[in-house]
Amino acid sequence: MTERHPAAIDVGGEPYLRDAKGNLVPQASVKAADLLMDEMVRGVLKDARALSERISAFKGATFERVGALQELIAQQYNATLGGKKGNITLTSFDGCQKIQVQVADLIEFGPELQAAKLLIDECLAKWAAGSGVELRALVSRVFQVDQEGKVNRADLFMLLRVEIEDERWNRAMDAVRESIRVIGSRTYVRFYERDAPDAAWQGVTLDLASA
Secondary structure, eight states, X not given: OOOOOTTOEEETTEEEEEOTXXXXXXXXXXXXXXXXXXXXXXXXXXXXXXXXXXXXXXXXXXXXXXXXXXXXXXXXXXXXXSOTTSOEEEEOTTSSEEEEEEEEEEEEEOTXXXXXXXXXXXXXXXXXXXXXXXXXXXXXXXXXXXXXXXXXXXXXXXXXXXXXXXXXXXXXXXHHHHHEEEEEEEEEEEEEEOSSTTSOOEEOOOOGGGO
């Protein structure tokens, strides 16, 4: 007798499973391979949810411990531990382990960015067609939006560092700066270790995608 599936629904005293289209299918008619796959997926996802909860709890506890250390040092030694934005690096006494807390701004771009794009296009059209090939490539990457309609932020900030003595170009860069809106922040915590104080740091991976 086939073991009853844990997600089975009783219909007339017989176990049925709901398929991807929402239809009820008798468990007895479901292929054994599909049942095995279903069991494996459900089991792995159960473990993944439990691990996710543990990581979330660990992250929260880490921030609490870092904050407690900062408060303790501030009270006992009248000293500030960490930067103005909340960035902080904590290192073990032997220099072989460290924790980094980094606060990154969440930004979006206003309509001024479109005005900047028009000014940049005018600059490129005015300059000789064969000049500034690398700059043209950079501009192309900046304004080639992704699937979510977002510009390439890393290349955009690289573009702001390009110094060109051109009034129109400078107006374009001013428009880019004015388009930047900080809408919040996100805090990251990263862990590193190494075998010796002069060795390269190795990250302690908590991200499955990069493990």
